[in-house]
Structures are given as C-alpha cells and as structure tokens.
Amino acid sequence: MVMEVVIEKKEEKKEKKRKVAWGITGSGDRLVETVEIMKQIKKQYQNEVDIIVYLSKAGDQVVKYYRLADDLKENFDRVWVEINPNSPFLAGQLQLGKFEFLLIAPATSNTVAKISMGIADSLLCNAAIMGLKAFVPFYIMPSDYEEGMIVTKLPNGRDMKLRIRKEDVEHVKKLAGMEDVFILEKPEEIHQVFKKRFNPEEGQ
Ligand SMILES: Cc1cc2nc3c(=O)[nH]c(=O)nc-3n(C[C@H](O)[C@H](O)[C@H](O)COP(=O)(O)O)c2cc1C
Numbered sequence: 246m247v248m249e250v251v252i253e254k255k256e257e258k259k260e261k262k263r264k265v266a267w268g269i270t271g272s273g274d275r276l277v278e279t280v281e282i283m284k285q286i287k288k289q290y291q292n293e294v295d296i297i298v299y300l301s302k303a304g305d306q307v308v309k310y311y312r313l314a315d316d317l318k319e320n321f322d323r324v325w326v327e328i329n330p331n332s333p334f335l336a337g338q339l340q341l342g343k344f345e346f347l348l349i350a351p352a353t354s355n356t357v358a359k360i361s362m363g364i365a366d367s368l369l370c371n372a373a374i375m376g377l378k379a380f381v382p383f384y385i386m387p388s389d390y391e392e393g394m395i396v397t398k399l400p401n402g403r404d405m406k407l408r409i410r411k412e413d414v415e416h417v418k419k420l421a422g423m424e425d426v427f428i429l430e431k432p433e434e435i436h437q438v439f440k441k442r443f444n445p446e447e448g449q
Contacts, residue, residue, distance in 0.1 A: 271303025
C-alpha cells in the first residue's frame with residue numbers, strides 16, 4: 246500500500262515535468278562549452294524540466310569528432326538523431342504543444358540561413374519553422390553571430406582562425422526580426438532563458 250503511494254507520487258512528478266527540445270547542429274564552434282552548460286542546466290532543473298536532445302545528421306557527426314557522444318548519452322535520457330525532416334517527428338510534437346520551447350545551440354550558418362529563408366528540409370529547420378507557425382518560442386545560438394574574425398577550437402584542441410561573413414550575419418539579423426525568435430550570443434545566456442521560463446522571479 247505504502248509502496249503504491251510512493252510510486253504514484255513519483256509518476257505524478259514525472260508527468261508534471263515540462264519538456265524542452267534542445268537541438269544541436271554540426272557546429273564545432275562553442276560545442277564543448279554548450280554541452281557543459283546543458284549538463285549544468287539539466288542538473289539544476291532536474292525536477293521541473295525534461296531536456297530532450299535532437300542532433301542534426303551533421304550534429305551527430307561533429308559531436309563524435311569532439312568526443313562528446315558518450316557524454317550526451319550518459320547525461321540525457323533521450324538523444325535523437327535526424328533521419329529526415331519529419332523523423333523523429335519533432336515538428337509535429339512542437340505544434341501539438343508538447344514542448345515549452347525549441348532551442349538550437351550551437352546553430353551552424355547552414356541551419357541559420359535555411360530557417361531565415363523558410364527552408365524546412367532538415368529535422369531542426371523543419372522543427373523551428375513548423376513550431377513558429379504554431380507560436381512555439383524559438384531560441385537559437387548561431388555560430389556566426391558577428392562579422393569579423395574568430396578563433397575556434399578544432400576537435401584535436403588546436404585553434405583555427407575563421408572569418409565570419411557578412412552574408413551569414415545578415416541571416417542572423419533576419420531571424421532576429423521574426424516573431425517568437427530569440428537570438429543568443431553565447432552559451433552562458435542559455436542559463437537566463439531557463440531562469441526566465443522556469444524560475445520567473447529570478448529571471449527578471
Ligand atoms: C568538425 C566540424 C566542425 C564544424 N564546425 C562548424 C561551425 O562551427 N560552424 C558552421 O557553420 N559549420 C560547421 N561545420 C560544417 C557543418 O557541419 C555543415 O555545414 C553541415 O552541413 C551543417 O548541417 P546542419 O546545419 O544540418 O547541422 C563543421 C563541420 C565539421 C566536420
């Protein structure tokens with residue numbers, strides 16, 4: 246009898262958890278930092294929030310290059326990999342209101358450009374665009390945020406200098422002007438998003 250009550254309580258708690266879809270694209274830039282923040286947030290909000298991870302095909306590949314695949318699997322119960330734009334059917338789940346919001350971090354210049362142009366031919370681009378049609382908030386942290394030079398870390402730990410092109414930044418600006426789209430500049434800002442959504446007093 247007592248056991249039953251305990252199990253019921255556990256189930257209740259599980260049901261009450263709100264869900265967030267966290268997409269990872271094939272961006273090596275700030276990937277390591279982002280996964281670190283993901284783990285901190287998962288721990289901090291473990292009673293309130295269920296984070297479900299979705300990797301683009303390139304995301305899956307790049308996560309392996311950076312040796313983060315096991316880390317993700319060990320820390321998150323569900324890690325889905327893109328098969329096609331509608332499989333897994335994240336777009337449908339977003340439209341049905343199963344998630345509080347979609348976050349893509351880090352986001353490649355490819356994914357940013359496609360979403361800004363309304364091209365829904367990959368899992369995460371489709372999810373973002375279809376979710377926006379159903380008023381689902383969308384947060385995105387583009388790898389190519391500001392014009393100029395950046396130094397990024399290669400999978401072997403070496404630094405590489407890259408130019409952020411104005412064409413890629415223009416796509417970010419176009420996204421920033423869209424309703425329900427929120428641009429994040431750096432991984433640390435993701436903490437603020439969760440605070441605002443799940444700890445309203447602290448997130449002001
Ligand atoms: C090791 C590695 C690191 C990469 N890093 C980046 C990056 O930081 N930013 C970017 O825009 N593309 C990067 N790419 C290229 C993308 O993975 C590629 O454009 C891919 O088509 C993106 O697909 P997706 O947007 O569906 O994930 C990287 C590729 C590899 C193999």
